[in-house]
Amino acid sequence: xxxxxxxxxxxxxxxxxxxxxxxxxxxxxxxxxxxxxxxxxxxxxxxxxxxxxxxxxxxxxxxxxxxxxxxxxxxxxxxxxxxxxxxxxxxxxxxxxxxxxxxxxxxxxxxxxxxxxxxxxxxxxxxxxxxxxxxxxxxxxxxxxxxxxxxxxxxxxxxxxxxxxxxxxxxxxxxxxxxxxxxxxxxxxxxxxxxxxxxxxxxxx
Numbered sequence: 001x002x003x004x005x006x007x008x009x010x011x012x013x014x015x016x017x018x019x020x021x022x023x024x025x026x027x028x029x030x031x032x033x034x035x036x037x038x039x040x041x042x043x044x045x046x047x048x049x050x051x052x053x054x055x056x057x058x059x060x061x062x063x064x065x066x067x068x069x070x071x072x073x074x075x076x077x078x079x080x081x082x083x084x085x086x087x088x089x090x091x092x093x094x095x096x097x098x099x100x101x102x103x104x105x106x107x108x109x110x111x112x113x114x115x116x117x118x119x120x121x122x123x124x125x126x127x128x129x130x131x132x133x134x135x136x137x138x139x140x141x142x143x144x145x146x147x148x149x150x151x152x153x154x155x156x157x158x159x160x161x162x163x164x165x166x167x168x169x170x171x172x173x174x175x176x177x178x179x180x181x182x183x184x185x186x187x188x189x190x191x192x193x194x195x196x197x198x199x200x201x202x203x204x205x
Contacts, residue, residue, distance in 0.1 A: 009022075009024075011024050011025075012024060042115075042191045042192070042193050046115055046192075046194060055115070058113075058115050059115065059116070061113050062113055062114050062115070062116065062119075063112055064112060064114065064118065064119070064122075066111045066112060067107070067108045067109075067111045067112020067113075067119060067122075067123075067190075068112075068122060068126070069111075070108070070111040070112075071107045071108045071111075071112075071122070071126045071127075071186075071190075072126055074100075074107045075100065075103075075104050075126045075127065075129065075130030075133075076130065076133070077103075078096070078099065078100035078103055078104070078130050078134065079130045079131070079133040079134035079137055080134070081096065081134075082096045082097075082100065082130075082131065082134030082135075082137070082138065083134050083137030083138040083140075083141055084141075086138040086141070087138055087141035087142065087145070092135075092138075092172075092174065092175075092178070094174070094177065094178050094181065096134070096178075097131050097178035097179065097181045097182040098181045098182065098185055100127055100130050100131055100134070100182050100185075100186075101124075101127040101181060101182035101184060101185025101186045101189075102185045102189060104123055104126050104127040104130060104185070104190075105123050105127065105185050105187065105189025105190045106189050108122070108123040108126075108189070108190040109189055109190055109191060112190070112192075113192050114191060114192055115192050119190045119191060120186075120187040120188070120191055121187065122190070123186040123187055123189070123190030124183040124184070124186040124187035124190075125183075125186070126186060127182040127183055127185060127186025127187075128179050128182055128183045128186070130182070131178055132167065132179070135167065135170070135175065136163065136166075136167060139167075139170055140154050140155055140158065141154075143158075
């Protein structure tokens with residue numbers, strides 16, 4: 001900054017005399033590497049760092065429906081694994097809830113490419129519901145073993161009007177912790193992340 005000349009180029013000592021690109025500009029590879037390794041910006045950090053045009057560009061790349069579809073699929077797979085491990089071991093493993101939340105959140109992040117709040121909220125909801133479903137599948141597995149009937153028959157002939165009562169009756173205090181872990185992962189990881197280099201590259205699109 002020069003009080004008489006306004007902003008001056010540190011290379012030429014003159015005011016900018018180009019429109020699109022500067023012939024004197026050279027990329028500082030070390031600075032570029034530092035920007036690439038910088039802590040990614042997410043959510044409100046992105047909003048405060050970008051102008052309206054760049055935010056609009058990122059929003060145009062969002063795919064909410066794809067993010068939801070992919071997250072539901074991952075959540076269902078996670079619920080099935082949760083149930084299988086619980087029935088086989090006889091224990092509810094809390095790390096499974098964190099794994100489900102992480103899987104759902106990362107899927108939402110990469111398929112949805114979202115920066116808006118709704119991506120995190122839906123990611124958290126899908127993660128928590130996946131854990132509830134995993135608990136339900138686990139209970140069905142216990143019933144199947146106890147009654148000596150196949151798992152498919154158990155699912156087919158169960159009276160689903162008792163689903164809520166069954167979940168409440170078999171609930172434990174630790175379940176709230178598991179659901180919280182899943183919801184946190186589903187929310188926190190659902191947002192698109194951009195480092196400083198990627199933010200800078202937005203202006204070149």
